[in-house]
Amino acid sequence: MDKIPEKVLEAVRKAAPEGRLSCAEAHSLAKALGVDFIIIGQAADELKIKIKNCQLGCF
Structure with missing residues (x-):
């Protein structure tokens, strides 16, 4: 796996302050x-953030 760009990691971290992201x-x-x-x-x-409310019903 390639290294994930820092801008992506930071954006995901910021979007999921409680450790969950829809x-x-x-x-x-x-x-x-x-x-x-x-x-x-x-x-x-990588950030141990959970995806919730999956539109495909996977999570």
Whole structure:
């Protein structure tokens, strides 16, 4: 896995102050940062942030 850009890690950290990020918020963040959704997921994993309210029912 490539190193996740610091700007992505910081944005995910800021978007999830309670350690949880909704799937819709994660998608919006990916679009705003111009990165693939998987990068947001990898950043969340690295930061131990949980994805909630998954639109696919996976989490």
